Amino acid sequence: MPPVDETTGQLADLFLQVGRQIRVRSSTELAPVGLTHAQSRALRIVARAEGPMRMTDIADALGIVPRAATTVIDALEEAGLVTRGADSNDRRAIVVSMTGKGRRLRERLSQARLRAAEAVFAPLSPADQRQLLQLLRSIGGECAPQRGNT
Amino acid sequence: MPPVDETTGQLADLFLQVGRQIRVRSSTELAPVGLTHAQSRALRIVARAEGPMRMTDIADALGIVPRAATTVIDALEEAGLVTRGADSNDRRAIVVSMTGKGRRLRERLSQARLRAAEAVFAPLSPADQRQLLQLLRSIGGECAPQRGNT
DNA sequence: TATTGTTATACTCTATAACTATA
DNA sequence: TATAGTTATAGAGTATAACAATA
Numbered sequence A, B: 001m002p003p004v005d006e007t008t009g010q011l012a013d014l015f016l017q018v019g020r021q022i023r024v025r026s027s028t029e030l031a032p033v034g035l036t037h038a039q040s041r042a043l044r045i046v047a048r049a050e051g052p053m054r055m056t057d058i059a060d061a062l063g064i065v066p067r068a069a070t071t072v073i074d075a076l077e078e079a080g081l082v083t084r085g086a087d088s089n090d091r092r093a094i095v096v097s098m099t100g101k102g103r104r105l106r107e108r109l110s111q112a113r114l115r116a117a118e119a120v121f122a123p124l125s126p127a128d129q130r131q132l133l134q135l136l137r138s139i140g141g142e143c144a145p146q147r148g149n150t
Numbered sequence C: 001t002a003t004t005g006t007t008a009t010a011c012t013c014t015a016t017a018a019c020t021a022t023a
Numbered sequence D: 001t002a003t004a005g006t007t008a009t010a011g012a013g014t015a016t017a018a019c020a021a022t023a
Helices: A007-033 A037-048 A055-062 A066-078 A100-121 A126-140 B007-033 B037-048 B055-062 B066-078 B100-121 B126-140
Strands: A082-086 A094-098 B082-086 B094-098
Touching: A007 A037, A007 A100, A007 B007, A007 B037, A007 B100, A007 B126, A037 A055, A037 A066, A037 A094, A037 A100, A037 B007, A055 A066, A055 A094, A066 A082, A094 A100, A100 B007, A126 B007, A126 B126, B007 B037, B007 B100, B037 B055, B037 B066, B037 B094, B037 B100, B055 B066, B055 B094, B066 B082, B094 B100
Parallel strands: none
Antiparallel strands: A082 A094, B082 B094
C-alpha cells in the first residue's frame, strides 16, 4: 500500500486538539457564570425552544444519550435555571422549562460563549470561520449515539 | 448590541459534536487493537520520532500536560508497545522507545485510525477535507496547556 | 411489548497540587 | 532555584445496563 493521503487521518487528531482548546477556554469564560460548556449548551437549547421541552428532545438536540441529558439538566435545575414539570399529554414524559433566573442569564451566557469561541477561532478570518462552519455542518448532524438503532 | 454574527459561537458547539463522533468511531475501530484514541495518538508520535523520546517532548507533541502524558504512556507500556528507559544525558529525564510489538502494531493501527476518520468525514469531498485540514491547522497548534507561561 | 426517564456504575481525557530526584 | 517525571486526586463529558412507570 503506498502512503495513502494522510488528510483524513490527520483531521481526527486536530479535532481532538482544537476540541480541548474549546473546553479550556469555555471553562475559563463560563466559570463566573457557574456553568460548564455542556451545561450552557443545554440551557441554550431549552431557551431557544418555544415552550417546555421533553428530555428526549433535549438529548437528541444535544446529540447525547438520555442518561447524559439527565445529568446536564440536573445541574441546571440545581442552579435554578430550569424546572422539570409533568407533560400533560404523556405521563411518562418530563418537560423542562426555563425559569426567570435562567432567562436572565442568557445574555451573560452568550457573551461568555462568544468570548471563548473568539479566543479559539481568532486565527481565522471571518470568511474562514464561515467556511469552517459550513464544512462542520455537513458532518455535525450525523451519528447521534444509539437511539433505537442496533 | 445588534444580534452579532453567530458564526463564531456556533463553531464551538459543532466542534464538541464532531469531536464526540470521532471519539465514538475511534473507540469502535480501535477496540480490537486494545487502544483508545489518545493512546494511539501517543504511539504514533513516539513511532514517528527518530529515536527514543523524552516524556516532556511527548507531552508537548500531544498538547497535554506532563501528568496526562504519564497516564497515556503507562497504558502503552503495560500493553508492551513502548518501554521507558534512562536518558544518558540527563538523569532526571526518561526516554520512551518503541518495542518490536509496538512497531508491528503500527500498520493495523493506522488502518483503524483511517477507517474511523473516514466514517466521520465521509460527508466531505477530499477537496473539502483538505480545506478543513488547512483551516484547523491555523488554530490547532496554539494554546498548549500551561508549560511555563502564565 | 415499546418508550420515557431514572438510579447505579464506569470509562476517557485531562487538569492541579504536592513530592522526589536531579540539574 | 528550576526542571523532569511521578503519586494522588478530581472533574467534565458521556456511555451501558437494569428498572419503574406508562403507553
